[in-house]
Amino acid sequence: MTTAVREAPHHRNLTCVKDYRCKRPECVARSYAYDRRRYRMQGYGTWQPLVDATPARQHIDALRGTGHSLPDIQCLARVSAATLARILYDGVNKRSERVRAEVSDRILSIPLAPAPIKPSSIIDATGTRRRLQALVAMGWTLTAIGPHLGFHPRRLTDLLHGERVLASTARRIADGYRIVQTWDPKAHGVSEVSIAKSRKLAARAGWHGPFAWDDNIDDPSAMPEETTPYESTGKYERDPDRKREIEHLYLLGESVPSIAKQLGGSEKYIENRLGAILRERAERAQQERDEAARSRQALAA
Incomplete structure (x- = not known):
């Protein structure tokens, strides 16, 4: 047999x-x-098939802290799910205390870099909240911007106060925001009463318009950039570029078409002036950061 x-x-x-x-x-x-x-x-006396699993276990925990999932670590280290579980859940049996040297080396070779963001990743919702708040500060209602962003107003209400969000949702909001922030709410069917209510709501809540964030809208540690109150040009002074008026209206949440209509200029001119204003503000902010860095270096010396 x-x-x-x-x-x-x-x-x-x-x-x-x-x-x-x-x-x-x-x-x-x-x-x-x-x-x-x-x-x-x-023969050389260097044979060591098993090593302490503690360094590998600590490295796995550190990788998970940077956003890596266990399946990601399993794929990068070319190990099985059972091997990872045996390393992580120490104390279950003696096999969890030691691991093959090549397995430990492959795990430890994974760099401690932030995990790549996937559409299904859950990320901080700071940028999503600020974008929606900026649109409300411009005068938009959630009912009006819902179709443009592709979300129901109730869902936007949740996002307006949420702490975490799917990366795919954050990307959709960011893509729609780049377009909607250039529109005049009145030109897209939002009544003057609704615009006034939205702006009052944003003012009470301390929300800021697009101009306050520049390129740091996704940074949780960033603070909105404040400006000095608007002062009209004096009786015998000239402001040929109308810089103060343009900046003031934009900070109020007015869109480029709306500013051009109110000031009687072309949209292209308003865009150019806003670009110059943004560059000046960015340069000032960079100078302040450089000055702060030099002060810290001087104190450290």
């Missing part, structure tokens, strides 16, 4: 030869290479 030979479930490591007596040439060659290496290292 002959005994049927069991087929190995895979041929990636030594298991197929040791447990299933696999005869594939590549598997046999891998087994012979392992044996030669083991004999050689035993």
Whole structure:
């Protein structure tokens, strides 16, 4: 009576030869290479097949802290889910205290860099909240901007106060925001009464318009950039570029078309002036940061 030979479930490591007596040439060659290496290292007195699992366990915890999931770590380290579980849940049995040296090396070789953001990743909702708040500060209602952003107003209400959000949702809001912030709410069917109510709501809540954030709208540590109150040009002074008026209206949440209509200029001119104003503000902010850095260096010296 002959005994049927069991087929190995895979041929990636030594298991197929040791447990299933696999005869594939590549598997046999891998087994012979392992044996030669083991004999050689035993002769040198450096054979150490198992090492302490603590460094690998700590590195896995650090990777999870940067946003990596266990399936991501499993793929990057080329180990099984059972191996990761055995390393993580120490104390269950003695096998969890030690791990193969090559497995530990592969885990420790994964760099501690932030995990790439996937559409299904859950991220901080600061940028999403600020974008919606900026649109409300401009005079938009959630009912009016819902179709333009692709969300129901009730969903926008949740996002307006949420702490975490899907990366795909944040991207959709950001894409729609870049377009809607250039529109005049009145020109898209929002009544003057609704615009006034939205602006009052934003003022009471301390929300800021698009101009206050520039490029740091997604930074949780960033503060809105405040400006000095608007002062009209004196009786015998000239403001040929109408810089103060343009800046004042934009800070109030007015769109480029609305500012051009109120001031009697072209939209292209208003865009150019706003670009110049933004560059000046960015330069001032950079100068302030540089000055603060120099002060810290002087104090440290």
